[in-house]
Amino acid sequence: MKKTIGILAHVDAGKTTFSEQILFHAQAIRTTGRVDHGNAFLDIHPLEKQRGITIFSDQACFERDGDEYFWVDTPGHVDFAAEMERAVSVMDYAVLIISASEGVQSHTETVWSILKAYGVPVFIFVNKMDHPNADLDRVMRVIHKRLSTDAVNMDALKTGEMDDTVIEEIAGRDEELLEMLLEGEYDAGKWKEALISQICKREIFPVFSGSALRDDGIKEFLSVLCTYTRTQYDAAAPFGAKVYKVRHGEQGERVCFFKVLSGTIRPRTEIVLPNGESAKLGEMRRYHGAKFRPVSDAAAGDLCAVAALPVFRPGDTLGNCEAGKLAFQSEPMMAVSVLHDASVHADKVLSCLKLLEDEDPTLSVVYSTATKSIDLNVMGTIQLEVIRQLMQDRYGVKIDFGPMRVLYMETIVAPSLGIGHYEPLRHYAEVQLRLVPGKRGSGIRFESLCHVDDLALNWQRLICSHVFEKTHRGVLIGAPLTDICVELLRGKDHLKHTEGGDFRESTYRAIRNALMYAESILLEPVCRFELRAPSDCYGRILGDLARMHAQTEAPDMEEEMFTLEGEAPFAAFAAYPAEFMSFTRGRGILTYRFDHYAPCLNAQEIIDAANYDVYSGDSPDSVFCSHGAGFVVPWNEVRAHAHLDWQEG
Secondary structure, three states: OEEEEEEEOOOOOOHHHHHHHHHHOOOOOOOOOOOOOOOOOOOOHHHHHHHOOOOEEEEEEEEEOOOEEEEEEEOOOOHHHHHHHHOOOOEEEEEEEEEEOOEEOOHHHHHHHHHHHOOOOEEEEEEEOOOOOOHHHHHHHHHHHHHHOOOOOOOOHHHHHOOOHHHHHOOOOOHHHHHHHHHHOOOOOHHHHHHHHHHHHHOOEEEEEEEHHHHHEEEEEHHHHOOOOOOOOOOOOEEEHHHEEEEOOOOOOOEEEEEEEEEEEOOOOOEEEOOOOEEOOOOOOOOEOEEEEEEEOOEOOOOOEEEEOOOOOOOOOOEEEOOOOOOOOOOOOOOEEEEEEOOHHHHHHHHHHHHHHOOOOHHHHHOOOOOOEEEEOOOOOHHHHHHHHHHHHHHOOOOOOOOOOOOOOOEOOOEEEEEEEEEEOOOOEEEEEEEEEEEOOOOOOEEOOOOOOOOOOOHHHHHHHHHHHOOEEEEOOOOOOEEEEEEEEEEEEOOOOOOOOHHHHHHHHHHHHHHHHOEEEEEEEEEEEEEEHHHHHHHHHHHHHOOOOOOOOOOOOOEEEEEEEEEEEHHOOOHHHHHHHHOOOOOEEEEEEEEEEEEEOOHHEEEEEHHHOOOOOOOOEEEEEEEEEEEEEHHHHHHHHOOOOOOOO
């Protein structure tokens, strides 16, 4: 049996120390390292050692009782939530670390919502029980309030036996066992199987406690974790895999990490790339910390890496897997412009940043022809510092950043038809597609409604890859496009003249053409906040939040303090934490995180200020050919020139 177990936490909850103890007891490492000593096994990168935080997800491998385990460490800082989420996408189970002294923190809730979105079963470990302020009962109450009422203290399992509370909790979720219990019957085997099933179905979340620093309860927890987790992978089925990480080695080699979900694959196997072309797999690797060893195959359940595999990006699938891009939950709320010395050509800076974007697609690096600047999306200031250092260390390029600004998005409110035709001399491709509004938070999706008799499957796959290979921009302010399904209706190629790049041009133009006809709206990021402040600040805070158009829940009032949760437009809220700390004189606590995108409250003001030129991005026009020469047809006349019949709806 093969299991991928991920470990997640709010920063400083003791996650790395916990991992070290787990790996030691699993005999995956000989000695335990420490963050403050800079020798933690899975803090591989020099930046992680310098800063004392996990920045990149990495893995260790071990075997126990005949099963193979892939232990995946993830970043705990909110600025690297996207890196954490990409790792979550391939986890079979997760271990969520919560500090006994701090309890459930803002990023803990973010992690929990991501685990829920991916349907990952969760074990909770309350760490730092040796802290003077540790209070397990208090932490359990907060877990029930903010995470799930299905979280159950199962410390008793560390002895190898279930106590009455655990027995009753399991029976309460299984009618057959409940009936047995009421009749005074108990079968340890049935209860064990029921608990395994309930954990897997996320019907129950076992909670354990201890201290990683003092190695208290870790060995016992590992035993429980191995006993009550189960996976079912079919190595004989058709091959299918999911890409979750891309890295560039010291020699510049591109390493693609994926999880095999079904079947088995070997080096030199020919696979289809997202762009429709074929390639053979090179050397296959299994990583254990900073080191790797070549492997002769990878079967269902394995985490594997392949060197020199092009095109694939995190979220892509290989083989017999459902096509389409993952709509990641972790979205940046800010964008910045890159500043660099005039002696360094912008093309070099852009190409280096594109390599970083290859590893972290949320950066969405773009060069604006209108402003002559390079822009990228970020989660926060710590991430900016890391990007700055990576550019210096890897490529010898010094950069800085302009002020952070709010990252808006664009979408549409009704379906819109778009046609893209590209036919300069000796080239040919036409694409007809429809943009359909998607569910909020769904990102960009693709669906082909085109029959293979009308357009060959390889061209359809190529069009799909062009939809996902870049960040498409809206026509209001040039913000990234989101929450749209791109439906391929029809397409046409030419047996002699069509080349791969022709469908790229026609796809881009078709999307832009549809946007010109569409009713677009501007979306702004909304953050979820929690604050705790002195009661004498209550009136002022309510007034401040009202001016921000914040939505608040009922306050939790105490004698001298109160707690308040809610949502607010990030543009209005962004500067508030500094003001809050000032007027509460350091007595208050304010945390926030990205929650969702919603229609912008002052959209017209933002649109007017942007003064966006719709022709500064992809062209909505098309190129046709007549008498041996290509000519441009304006976007609103393309339908009259289209070679394929079209109709609205």
